[in-house]
Amino acid sequence: MPSKERKQSIETERDVLLEVTDLKKYFILDSGWFNRKKEYLKAVDGVSFHLEKGETLGIVGESGCGKSTTGNLIMNILEPTEGSILFNGKNLSKISKEELREERQHIQMIFQDPYSSLNPRLKVFDIIAEPLISHNLFKGEELKEKVQELIETVGLRKDQLNRYPHEFSGGQRQRIGIARALALNPKLIICDEPVSALDVSVQSQILNLLARLQKEYNLTYIFIAHGLPAVKHVSDRIAVMYLGKIVEIATKEQIFSRPLHPYTEGLLAAIPIPDPTLRKRGNRNVLEGDLPSAVNPPSGCSFHTRCQYATQLCKNETPKLLEFEKGHSVSCHYPIVNSKGILVKESVVN
Numbered sequence: 432m433p434s435k436e437r438k439q440s441i442e443t444e445r446d447v448l449l450e451v452t453d454l455k456k457y458f459i460l461d462s463g464w465f466n467r468k469k470e471y472l473k474a475v476d477g478v479s480f481h482l483e484k485g486e487t488l489g490i491v492g493e494s495g496c497g498k499s500t501t502g503n504l505i506m507n508i509l510e511p512t513e514g515s516i517l518f519n520g521k522n523l524s525k526i527s528k529e530e531l532r533e534e535r536q537h538i539q540m541i542f543q544d545p546y547s548s549l550n551p552r553l554k555v556f557d558i559i560a561e562p563l564i565s566h567n568l569f570k571g572e573e574l575k576e577k578v579q580e581l582i583e584t585v586g587l588r589k590d591q592l593n594r595y596p597h598e599f600s601g602g603q604r605q606r607i608g609i610a611r612a613l614a615l616n617p618k619l620i621i622c623d624e625p626v627s628a629l630d631v632s633v634q635s636q637i638l639n640l641l642a643r644l645q646k647e648y649n650l651t652y653i654f655i656a657h658g659l660p661a662v663k664h665v666s667d668r669i670a671v672m673y674l675g676k677i678v679e680i681a682t683k684e685q686i687f688s689r690p691l692h693p694y695t696e697g698l699l700a701a702i703p704i705p706d707p708t709l710r711k712r713g714n715r716n717v718l719e720g721d722l723p724s725a726v727n728p729p730s731g732c733s734f735h736t737r738c739q740y741a742t743q744l745c746k747n748e749t750p751k752l753l754e755f756e757k758g759h760s761v762s763c764h765y766p767i768v769n770s771k772g773i774l775v776k777e778s779v780v781n
Contacts, residue, residue: 446483446484448482448518448619449482449505449516449517449518449619450482451478451480451481451505451515452479452514452515452517453477453513453515454477454511454513454514455473455476455478455511455513455514456509456512457476457512458472458474460726470726471726472725472726475497475500475501475675476675476676477675478497478675478677479677479752480677482619484651485645485649485651486651486652487651487652487665487667488652488668488669488670489654489655489661489662489665489666489669490502490653490655490656490662490669490670491669491698492657492671493722494657494722495722496672496673496722497672497674497676497725499543499655501655501672502540502621502655506538507523507531507535507538510524518534518537518538518619519534519537521534536615537615537617538617538619538621539611539613539615539620539621540612540622540623541608541609541620541622543623545604545605545628546596546601546604546628548604549604550596551595552595553596554592554594554595555592555593555607556578556592558596558611559578559581559582559611559614560577560578562611563614563615566615568615577614578614581610581611581613581614584610585606585607585609585610586606586640587603587606600633601628601630601633602629602630602633602636605625605629606637608625609625609640609641609644613644613648618650619650619652619653620650620653621652621653621655622652622653624655624657624661625637625641625654626638627657627661638661638665642665658698658702659698659702660702662683663683666683668682668683669682669683671686671692673722674722674723674728675728676733677762678692678695678734679691679694679695679760679763680752680760681758681759685756685758687699691759691766692762692763693738693739693763693767694737696767697718697737701718719737720736723736730747731744731745731746731747732745732762732763742764745765750762750763750764
């Protein structure tokens, strides 16, 4: 079977909804009037992954690692510097504006801040109805019924549609944002840290709501978060990002039971332990130092400046993202469970 036909057969079998390949986003910085040398902030630097229908991919990392920029690139809020984003088999950067508008209604976003993401001058009814009107999907009584259905789906009442956003709590506002994201019946929803601004008691309610909606509407999620606890309960697979790159990607079970990258190990060590006796154990590899500048990233492995296992090889040579075991890939010269440097099987990771 020819390779092209074989690839198409594999993608059909996997039922891939989103395919991101070597995605890059470089921002040009102003270097001054007399300095003609351009500087680039490499926010996203060669990210590749795939997403199957009905799946939830968690993307985690510290502030500045490029996870939100990746989400904005998929949403087409930002244009990529390089790379391709295939959604439903269509390259979003190469289709016409009319086709892009058609495809964008199938990709929606839930924003981090439930306060600034809602227009304070509009009533809740108008906020939820806006995308439906923009795409000419509903009018009149049908529009009213659809908006009422959406508000009740997220756990709010119909009589609350005539209120303004400032009359709601943070959790209620995020429910309104979720209702707006559901309005166009999307296939993919990008959740950009949707619970980080909420109280802990409310966070679990929103996570449970997202899990329920995924089953009811057959949704596919990209769930962006700072740390691993938030994605643990909602994700099928987890991608760990560091300084614009994916350094490890695997199933949730593999990440939590056997992390391969020292950065992932550090993120796991940062999870608070309630039991004070367990908290005293001294073998936790807690991260030290700050994230390096994306303008002048370290040579070789970008994590070597904070890694306790780093060698001269790590400083000189950038590791590739390699498949260590089925479904588990890591970008590290010395994976934690492979400290002797045993060679791993190389494969194209997407």
